[in-house]
Amino acid sequence: MKQSFASASGISKTGRTYFSHRQRQSRRILDAAARLFDERGIDCVTMADIIAATGIRASTMYQYFSNKDDVVWTILGELFADSAVRAKQAMEAGTSALDKIAALLEFMADGLTNDPAKVRFVAQFDAMYARHWPVERLLSLEARISPQGFESFSALIREGMADGSLRPDLDPGLTMHAVINAVIGAQRRLASLGDRVELEYGKPIDVLFREIIRIILLGLRATGPAVAPNIRRPSQPKRKRHS
Amino acid sequence: MKQSFASASGISKTGRTYFSHRQRQSRRILDAAARLFDERGIDCVTMADIIAATGIRASTMYQYFSNKDDVVWTILGELFADSAVRAKQAMEAGTSALDKIAALLEFMADGLTNDPAKVRFVAQFDAMYARHWPVERLLSLEARISPQGFESFSALIREGMADGSLRPDLDPGLTMHAVINAVIGAQRRLASLGDRVELEYGKPIDVLFREIIRIILLGLRATGPAVAPNIRRPSQPKRKRHS
Amino acid sequence: MKQSFASASGISKTGRTYFSHRQRQSRRILDAAARLFDERGIDCVTMADIIAATGIRASTMYQYFSNKDDVVWTILGELFADSAVRAKQAMEAGTSALDKIAALLEFMADGLTNDPAKVRFVAQFDAMYARHWPVERLLSLEARISPQGFESFSALIREGMADGSLRPDLDPGLTMHAVINAVIGAQRRLASLGDRVELEYGKPIDVLFREIIRIILLGLRATGPAVAPNIRRPSQPKRKRHS
């Protein structure tokens, strides 16, 4: 059986690392819950279900997690903690701003390929809980996906316009935020629809996702100058109005 | 009071068609439900809530809708029926394939601007129900957003590569599907997060959405230089502000 | 079986007065609850107990009362509504202020004699809920025991000092409030201890209560000699009966 997505959260079971009993129990619960959430959808899983799946008694469960939100939130936290580190590493590899952005998006594509269940979980979480929990808690968590938080996005665009890797007509205060929101939205939608997309469109979700990344990067990157220093690039016959 | 989003669904009250009492009651229920769904989220609304909001008795409710899914599905159907027609109209206006795509995405941007509640509703529906109902029912519904269904997307890309409005290196069987999924994903994410996005990023959701559309279209369109070195049309003279 | 104290609330079952089914059920619940509260103490009765005693199903119960507080509060309301009317009538009979006070205290003694269960209930309520519910709700209810609310007490003392029936050294803003609080406190304590007092002291609770009333009235009334040495007012010719 494939590894539960909760247990991937950087806590290694290998080696002689000793889990205390409490930690082990906690993990059993989280793993069981994560599996159920993925199988049935977060809202269709009850505490009773998790309890049954874990094999402990209800009252014991409540010694570990005081309610379903607690479980959900914990899983989410582990997920993000894990992602944040790896996203950072991915971006550091890039040289130009465009490279960095590409690395970040590629990182997300890898997430979709390797852990669609994780993405699906977060997608559900977003759709269901986004409105019920304080913004801060939610967005602060999501912000970790980028190294210094979303605030660094502006800098990235500016950097790219300076180093010539990005189009000169981007808006530092806007573009990257738009891109990241769109890519996250796309990623989650594809993860949520899962195999159905393949059935319908004949393409696996990660192929679709990598295509949209390609298009977006094409849209972001500097055209003429980036390739050749001399500014030709006449064309673009009639940029149509959008809005 | 602004019109409920359900009652806007293309059902005309004009003409001498008289709603029977039954139809009026049904509408009251759907309107009340739609409002509640938007206020609290689909999963946080119970039949009892809808009943209370409508002012009828529980037992009467069941004369109209046999359960919550029935209500949800009906609202969704009205929403899509409405959208399909208008999306089609929007696209017909375009001349080149790029124009048509732009018109379709623009149509979605308008949806986000004018009816965020509708988009939010569909987003929730997707995240929560996608997995519980047969694919056919769901995707068939969504397919209506494009005139001939998603199948026509391949043709559109081919058309664009032929008429020179799109990059020549696109994949007819892939690109448009990728774009549409991403744009839907982005639209729904933004609608779901709503005002929070503005608080966090300082930009309204529709501004973000139009920016990503712009980037995607930039990524799709044929770039003169990339294709041919000859320099006409020196630069995008005045990218207009989007918002 | 003796009449339930809840059902004494001025709602007559006799005659052709028709209770709707709902009212009858509601009464059954209140009666059952009141009996249990008196037998075991309010805090030792659970909703489940009341449900079992009433013979309906749990879910039906919640159609009538949404929780235990609701039941408790309803019973209390009926009790006070009933008392308020009768206390008023009792006081109106008196001529001098002392008579009126005596009538009020006597009314309370009757309550203790005839409905110790009611008093006991209120005593428990007080001790347990006084701190958990908003003052207004509670005191406004209690205030009904006196015709125009406790505010009229000052007037009563002033009236008595004017008509010569009360000691001249009383404090209108204080004395009657002190008296009423003490008498209520005494009444509730005796009701709570119930038969135990008799076992311990060899006197029934109402005998003890009437004795303290007598002492208090002796303490309140004008004493001829104390005021003026000349002996007019030859003795309270008609110590009024209390009971």
Added chain:
Amino acid sequence: MKQSFASASGISKTGRTYFSHRQRQSRRILDAAARLFDERGIDCVTMADIIAATGIRASTMYQYFSNKDDVVWTILGELFADSAVRAKQAMEAGTSALDKIAALLEFMADGLTNDPAKVRFVAQFDAMYARHWPVERLLSLEARISPQGFESFSALIREGMADGSLRPDLDPGLTMHAVINAVIGAQRRLASLGDRVELEYGKPIDVLFREIIRIILLGLRATGPAVAPNIRRPSQPKRKRHS
């Protein structure tokens, strides 16, 4: 921080008597419990609350007290042990019977002024537990408030009628029991209502309490003779039995 009312219970920390660890722990528990009882009301405090407040583990708690009743009872016992001694001392100071009674009542007024929390605790205890525990245990405890128990009350009344400080028409087997019950009832009611009384009536609880004491003493004391040696006012021919 002010001393917990439980730890004031006459347990001396002086001398070289070392509390064993066990005693210290026990005290911590009792203090924490007493504070919680006063803050929330006895019935709203769970073992878990006490445990949390004390900082020990649940299982450790049960090494000291086998259940909540045990804790409650222990606190109550300390309270009474303390009171009994001081009540005795207070009464011994008096010369006439009236003086002794006044001293006793004054002692209770002091209790209300200085330790309303203690009184409140006992009031709650009374209302809630009186019915659940054997009479003997309860009343025997309360009896300690008077030196030789309530049995001595008869003697006190007789003494007062003999020394001329009390009215001659009192009932030795009744009056003092009535008075003490009333005063305890009043004291507890006032303590329970606490600040609310002041808000409602504009007078602090101890002012109200002292006023009722004054009235009762006025009602008890011999009238004519006490003021002037000459005995006129024979009167009051035959105080009839009341009840």
Added chain:
DNA sequence: AATGAATGAGACTTCATTCAT
């Protein structure tokens, strides 16, 4: 003496739904 862990028992409440009138 302390404690980590577990748990039986049950209380409270909600909800969708049915049914007879």
Added chain:
DNA sequence: GATGAATGAAGTCTCATTCAT
């Protein structure tokens, strides 16, 4: 077509308490 009433079936959570270490 409307409604009053009832309810089965769950779900969530609390609490006092035990027991082995």
